[in-house]
Amino acid sequence: MTDAAEAVAVAGAEAYPRIVATLIRLTGDWTLAEDCAQEALVSALERWPRDGMPGNPGGWLVTAARNRAVDVLRRASVERRKLHELALLTDPAPTPGGEGDVVDDRLRLIFTCCHPALALDARVALTLRAVAGVPTADIARAFLVSESTMTRRITRAKARIAAAGVPYRVPTGSALVERLPGVLAVLYLLFTRGYDADGEPAFADEAIRLTRLLDRLMPAEPEVAGLLALLLFQNSRRAARRDYDGNLLTLDEQDRSRWDHAAISEGLAVLDRAGHDGPYALQARIAAAHATAATGADTDWAAIARWYDALARIRPTPVVRLNRAVAYGYARGPAAGLTLLAKAREGGALDGYPPALAAEAELTARIGDPARASTLFRAAAALVDSDSEREALLRRAVSLTATGP
Amino acid sequence: MKFMMFACTDTEPDADPTAAPDIERWVAERDAAGQRLLGERLAPPSAATTVRVRNGELLLTDGPFTETKEVIAGFDILECADLDEAIEVARAHPMAYAGRIELRPFDPIS
Numbered sequence: 001m002t003d004a005a006e007a008v009a010v011a012g013a014e015a016y017p018r019i020v021a022t023l024i025r026l027t028g029d030w031t032l033a034e035d036c037a038q039e040a041l042v043s044a045l046e047r048w049p050r051d052g053m054p055g056n057p058g059g060w061l062v063t064a065a066r067n068r069a070v071d072v073l074r075r076a077s078v079e080r081r082k083l084h085e086l087a088l089l090t091d092p093a094p095t096p097g098g099e100g101d102v103v104d105d106r107l108r109l110i111f112t113c114c115h116p117a118l119a120l121d122a123r124v125a126l127t128l129r130a131v132a133g134v135p136t137a138d139i140a141r142a143f144l145v146s147e148s149t150m151t152r153r154i155t156r157a158k159a160r161i162a163a164a165g166v167p168y169r170v171p172t173g174s175a176l177v178e179r180l181p182g183v184l185a186v187l188y189l190l191f192t193r194g195y196d197a198d199g200e201p202a203f204a205d206e207a208i209r210l211t212r213l214l215d216r217l218m219p220a221e222p223e224v225a226g227l228l229a230l231l232l233f234q235n236s237r238r239a240a241r242r243d244y245d246g247n248l249l250t251l252d253e254q255d256r257s258r259w260d261h262a263a264i265s266e267g268l269a270v271l272d273r274a275g276h277d278g279p280y281a282l283q284a285r286i287a288a289a290h291a292t293a294a295t296g297a298d299t300d301w302a303a304i305a306r307w308y309d310a311l312a313r314i315r316p317t318p319v320v321r322l323n324r325a326v327a328y329g330y331a332r333g334p335a336a337g338l339t340l341l342a343k344a345r346e347g348g349a350l351d352g353y354p355p356a357l358a359a360e361a362e363l364t365a366r367i368g369d370p371a372r373a374s375t376l377f378r379a380a381a382a383l384v385d386s387d388s389e390r391e392a393l394l395r396r397a398v399s400l401t402a403t404g405p
Numbered sequence: 406m407k408f409m410m411f412a413c414t415d416t417e418p419d420a421d422p423t424a425a426p427d428i429e430r431w432v433a434e435r436d437a438a439g440q441r442l443l444g445e446r447l448a449p450p451s452a453a454t455t456v457r458v459r460n461g462e463l464l465l466t467d468g469p470f471t472e473t474k475e476v477i478a479g480f481d482i483l484e485c486a487d488l489d490e491a492i493e494v495a496r497a498h499p500m501a502y503a504g505r506i507e508l509r510p511f512d513p514i515s
Contacts (some may be wrong), residue, residue, distance in 0.1 A: 012434075088431055115488075117492075163510065164487035164488050164508075165406050165408070165485075165487045165491065165510050166487070166488050166489075166509060167487035167488060167489050168485070169487075169489070171489065176487070
């Protein structure tokens with residue numbers, strides 16, 4: 001990447017959501033807002049190498065996008081009132097407290113894209129497109145659909161916002177309490193789409209960037225801090241998750257010197273503001289216990305088991321109960337883990353779920369039955385979709401039979 | 406913006422029948438707030454008549470236009486700032502518990 005291209009990318013990442021959010025508020029036109037933001041980036045790529053870097057790259061992009069919007073609207077001869085608003089926008093003297101308005105605009109955009117009246121997939125796609133500025137082609141690849149299908153899906157979501165009457169607003173009071181978890185769920189889903197073994201890695205970075213933005217805009221919301229800390233801890237292991245041949249490694253097998261220790265430090269600092277009772281804060285505390293253990297053997301499994309107790313009380317999902325069983329398997333021994341695992345599986349909740357089989361295999365190996373453990377690892381391998389996960393499970397199965405009695 | 410609020414029955418109502426709010430109170434509060442312009446309970450679908458004209462001929466059918474277990478039991482016309490306000494109005498209606506509610510904005514072009 002050239003210096004200019006990199007400068008545009010850096011300034012664009014910061015300015016893009018502000019530009020789009022403000023232009024949507026003023027014009028109500030999502031496509032116009034995105035087009036003008038994109039065109040400002042393209043124009044920066046042409047102008048900055050020729051004319052030199054502007055003193056305030058973000059401000060330059062905002063102004064370029066606003067001017068473009070005024071041009072487009074003027075040519076389309078829209079009603080006088082909107083032109084008047086845009087004329088105010090291009091006023092060289094910004095109104096006092098303008099930064100506050102801009103901050104609100106970005107929050108407005110996030111909450112609108114994540115409105116529960118939109119389908120979950122549409123929320124994730126729209127957030128990627130409108131807030132993060134990810135090209136539609138990249139979103140389509142991650143969702144395993146064609147670009148034209150994704151274009152239609154995003155267009156439909158934008159049309160639905162207008163037609164259904166979804167407001168462009170950040171909810172307050174009890175409505176905020178009700179809506180914030182939905183926004184966090186979209187950001188977490190976005191992260192897992194990037195972090196999964198065969199995911200689109202850039203999405204994990206986008207999710208962290210957006211969560212960081214949300215945390216800056218809503219510093220008093222402990223669950224936002226909790227989610228940010230959780231994402232930082234999980235992402236800190238990204239480079240260490242595979243060996244040099246690309247095979248997936250378990251936490252125990254990873255080279256901890258390859259963890260991103262700057263991200264872990266940031267996560268720990270953020271965790272201070274996250275509280276102790278929200279679902280993301282609790283997951284972040286579990287992740288922190290792993291992230292701060294010098295070796296696998298140093299892991300404070302007793303603490304992790306306690307956090308899982310708290311998490312299982314507020315989120316008694318089968319997966320949480322499975323992970324709690326694994327934690328107890330280390331804190332109190334494999335027999336305790338197998339007992340809790342059997343309880344978590346009651347009613348067939350985890351049938352056909354490969355991590356449940358892999359957990360049973362691991363606990364069975366530690367209890368001293370490598371032959372059965374190996375069979376269970378193979379059964380788990382047969383159920384996973386991802387090639388790299390399957391290979392990791394099969395390697396484990398082979399290692400048990402090779403070192404067996 | 407104006408919303409048509411359809412109050413429909415549902416085969417799986419809320420498990421706690423005592424949780425549903427009182428309809429008289431809902432009507433009084435929404436009327437006072439200027440959010441409800443008009444509303445009526447409808448006669449059962451057995452009283453419905455479906456009307457079509459095809460090739461100049463009047464065709465009448467005894468019953469509703471579609472046979473489903475869920476039926477429209479009543480309607481209200483709402484005046485709300487946006488969908489969020491309409492959702493708040495709808496969630497306070499007893500049929501959100503005993504049945505389901507569909508919110509449909511008036512077509513903005515008409």
